[in-house]
């Protein structure tokens with residue numbers, strides 16, 4: 001068993017469900033996590049290492065105090081509860097060229113997933129590839145199209161536009177502008193997404209602060225880069241994506257594989273940042289593929305999925321104890337709990353009667369599908385009989401908690417948008433800056449000019465009886481002219 005360092009403070013006290021103290025019992029509830037619903041405290045916690053490195057902590061605080069106050073006021077503790085979440089996708093075989101006229105079939109991607117995450121907690125979703133982690137994360141972010149059965153509530157309420165404003169979502173594939181620098185990317189995000197109560201200078205300061213917190217100072221003026229030209233590294237890209245969401249100080253932050261493709265030190269730094277964000281009063285949920293034991297120790301809770309079904313949902317530190325109580329033992333003395341969980345989710349049950357080498361050889365063979373399926377079914381039914389009732393009773397208890405419901409009502413006042421004109425100006429500038437390089441591209445200029453000339457030649461000395469064609473041709477000419485103007489404007493900015 002591997003209890004996370006801070007999570008050893010077990011207590012049987014119940015009833016305090018406020019944001020500052022979280023008290024849990026059983027496998028689903030056992031730890032006390034202290035969450036400070038304050039941006040300034042979390043930012044100073046998180047930035048302490050990077051700021052100390054650069055000796056900047058003292059200089060930043062006075063000028064940022066007003067923005068801290070405004071952003072702190074926007075932070076609302078969010079208790080996310082999901083019960084029996086199920087989701088299916090329609091698989092259409094029609095039109096594939098291999099079959100014809102076959103009826104659509106539905107495939108269950110998620111089946112009966114439940115869990116509770118409170119402010120101050122970091123929950124990780126684990127499972128083999130294709131087990132449904134991203135689908136569950138997207139569902140919890142209120143972004144999954146189609147019908148989801150079961151219930152997902154945020155402080156006891158359904159997903160709403162005010163909740164959407166307080167939710168940050170970092171996708172697996174970073175969506176960034178290749179020709180902007182790190183500083184420009186975060187500054188535009190700040191100008192677009194921070195409330196209009198903040199001045200332009202304060203928004204830029206927030207972007208600078210996030211750069212410091214995420215250790216991006218060294219590459220702040222480097223281009224992000226894209227598939228066609230090299231820019232910042234993969235880890236830095238990921239941190240920029242996280243920074244874009246951190247800027248708005250979301251109360252609920254969801255991240256899809258924030259550490260994939262990163263070295264273990266960078267991955268640890270990112271997870272430590274997420275844990276710092278959680279401890280600042282936020283609810284943080286992440287999917288993760290193969291966490292090291294060091295990373296695993298930083299999670300407060302885990303949900304383990306196997307083919308869309310949960311085999312565990314509860315405290316990260318008690319997972320080994322739970323599976324040992326079911327008779328599953330890793331067999332090795334020092335095993336990363338995450339490896340053990342992934343083996344179980346794949347239906348690979350360790351056989352302690354075999355030697356270590358025999359076990360490795362046995363697990364590597366692919367001819368045990370039936371055994372694996374029956375092992376998965378057994379783990380799923382153990383979850384249903386042991387953990388599911390605890391989770392459901394916890395969810396029902398919380399759903400009637402007046403503190404939780406009142407925090408939801410308080411949150412609905414939050415106003416986050418800047419004016420549309422402001423957004424239009426920022427987007428236009430960003431678009432022009434992103435395309436600036438194209439104005440110098442001879443190939444592009446040649447392409448636009450040749451299309452214009454060829455199109456023009458089609459109507460050269462045309463008869464007035466073709467006036468309709470000429471009228472239709474006008475929008476095309478206007479588009480090309482607009483393109484040319486955009487390129488000219490971009491080259492001047």
Ligand SMILES: Nc1ncnc2c1ncn2[C@@H]1O[C@H](COP(=O)(O)OP(=O)(O)OP(=O)(O)O)[C@@H](O)[C@H]1O
Pocket residue numbers: 089109127128129130131132133134135136289
């Ligand atoms: N819209 C869809 N159409 C068809 N299949 C889908 C759709 N959405 C999800 N799936 C399937 O559902 C399963 C779960 O997908 P999901 O992306 O959630 O898995 P994952 O655990 O995040 O995988 P990975 O770790 O590889 O990212 C996959 O087998 C996927 O092919």
